[in-house]
Amino acid sequence: MSKKTLVSAITAALVVGAASTTFAANNPFSDVPADSWAYDAVSTLAADGVIDGYPDGTYQGQNTMTRYEMAQIVARAMAKTDLEKADKALVDKLAAEFADELDNLGVRVADLEKKSDNVVWKGELRYRYVDASSDATDRMSGHTKKYNDNDTSQVMFRLEPKAYIGDTGWTANVRVDYEMKADEDANGKTVVARAYAKGPIGHNTTVTAGRIPLLDTYGMLLDEHMSGAQIDIASGSDKNFTTSLLAGRYNPGHDNPDILPGQTLKDFTADFYATQFNYKSEKFDANAMYAVMTNIEPGSTNWGTWAGQTVYDYDKMNIWSVGGLYRFDNNWGLLGQYAVNTESDNSDDKQAYMAELQYKNANIADPGSWGAYVAYRHFGKDVTIATTYKDVFNNQKGFAIGASYVPVENLLASVKYFDGKDIDSDTDADRFYLNLDFFY
Template sequence: MSKKTLVSAITAALVVGAASTTFAAANPFSDVPADSWAYDAVTTLAADGVIDGFPDGTYKGQQTMTRYEMAQIVARAMAKTDLEKADKALVDKLAAEFAEELDNLGVRVADLEKKSDNVKWGGELRYTYTNVKDDFEGPNVDNDGNELLFRLDPKAYIGNSGWTANARIDYTVDIDTDSNGNDATVDRIYVEGPLFGATVQAGKLPVFTAQGLVMDDPISGAQVAFGSDVFNTTIAAGRYNETHESFGVKNGKDITAEYYGVQFDYTPNDNLELNAGYTALNNVDVIANYGANILLADGADNDLGIWYVGGKYAFDKNVALAGQYAKSDADDYDTAWTAELQYKGADIADAGSWGMYAGYRSIDVLSVVHQTYDDIIDAGYKGAVVGVQYVPAENILATVEYFDGKNIVADDLNMDSDASKFFGRVDFFF
């Protein structure tokens, strides 16, 4: 991106009325004459400390800018506290575009996000409709669902240490019965910050592995990530206790286990992402009984190990192919894989943006811990998936997804196994 293009794109966001600003008499850059179309904007941005020039006193407006240079400018813009609402919205769009580079700036950006109040609030209100059909009428199948969820995501900055305290609080309402769900639940509560060159999380924290195929749920423990932009390692350990994902039929017991995991991520360029890892659940407490196949025995000290590999390749800015493969050491129903072709992508900061995907998922009941996909019914199903996302207005996301496939266990038993799911959701982010 040239600096001329850059100035055109961000002047409105970073300058509050250039015409009303009093400029210093001296020209800050020798190669930006007073009669230049960009003089007022460049001078104002320089005076505000948003941009700076080269040591020789030039601006070099025709020189190509790197994304990291752009991210530094956006970071400085984020520090400005006197922007109008519309100007701040444009800065937020730039921050979303350069989110990865801003992330890599680390604590400096976190410091810039702080307000006079050291607590930052975010969250969402969302409506979800689901319709599930399963000829086998498998476990945990709810034929229709209408749910409202209100979520708060507070983040508190702990002095100037670079550490934050984070939480996620959920409250649900079942529209079909016009009844509230359980009391508000604290789904996450943890601290995060730098330590010895790594990023550390501790508490009840989110774990996301294998692009969500193997794990997308909290554990109570710790997670450490370290490495570089090209090669990164994440290690997690803690206690896992979940009540809403199926490992088959649970006879009165929740799934509880000691959780251990490691993931390696390799990103050699902007087009390719590769990952591999291993997850272990030790001392699993659960019954999973399908016909004659007793997958895990109640009361025994059961261990379940899962290894996985996958990645994503972007052919261009619009088209990408993503896939994951996982296999556990269970005796049966031990394999999962997913592949999808993605086109474009919805960005909540960009009204009118949209994306879609089509693919196939096959997830055996003992091949994953807690898969992330809303389209498939649950672990224990296989079939084709398709989905579309659209942003009708800023910070509003509409999602429609469909699954058409089979119940894996019923199919193995030569029973009626056809299954389908329609999923629709509207998210309002704040």
């Protein structure tokens, strides 16, 4: 669907009913004659204000359409209030597909939701099974038993309400997670993982403040939350360049009330500052980030792990990161990222990098869709703080493969396998991961 006339005709027929008998009063474009197969669709879209042409009165349907041009069509379709249920469902799917472009254009994807209800409830029910083993010994106790040799079975229930604050464009957002150990039939913890406000201030600028998501673009370094604020500034002719500024307080043990003897949670809380740059185009995305974390050391010794988290043995982290995603075609893509902590004196742990070859993509709105990948990852613990990649732990390196499949709408099944080593001990490690996600 690279031709503008074809995309417009499909959009018109399925989204705004352009295949009806409604015609524009006059021929809207000089290069779309009345006997063209696309005339009805194009003229109706033009009359409805969904598409427009060029200043010279032409439509130029032979030109390749960019994702941003398609996003403009989707944005105008979103503004229509008289959509049928099936049409609204398709608009929602298109809005999800072009969410980044719509955001950069200053269009709120949730406009359709806002028209129907001031508070929107979404969530997730997840079952996860992990079988992980490692030949490294338990450094905390000095025992010779294998460290991290276990399997876990976990159920997580998530609620994510979002409330619209009048017509300001601002929203109040919350994420509440409840976890339990399925293999023990034991209740776990309930955590308010996020609670923040988000909205525009001025031209092309968005602010997020509160307990906010803390995530680098590709998730290699961070998939967490912190108390603070983030400012996103869109620029460029297509609003495809974004500058993000973050500042706040981050605690690696914030979801666990336990403390070490003589320590308080405040002793573990770090000051966090970051600048991130993102560029997006049809074929290539690029990212660069600089992050500083201070006061992260809990004491004068290396505590190994605490509350299931890596506890760092230094006062400061200076992280530089670059990455990119290149799309060869609609199926194949290559993702790469590199990061280094310039404050680390550990030659083994101060770097993190990965390369991932991707094939297709599992879309929860498209039953039968699937995707797969093969990757090499090296996640030094002195730089990967809380990686979002579940096939490899921090302080591990090796190869990973995985696949995802959507058997029915809003159900995502994923399987992953890792075979490699623990970096600091250079001992063998592997991991099998199974995940079932039900979205609503």
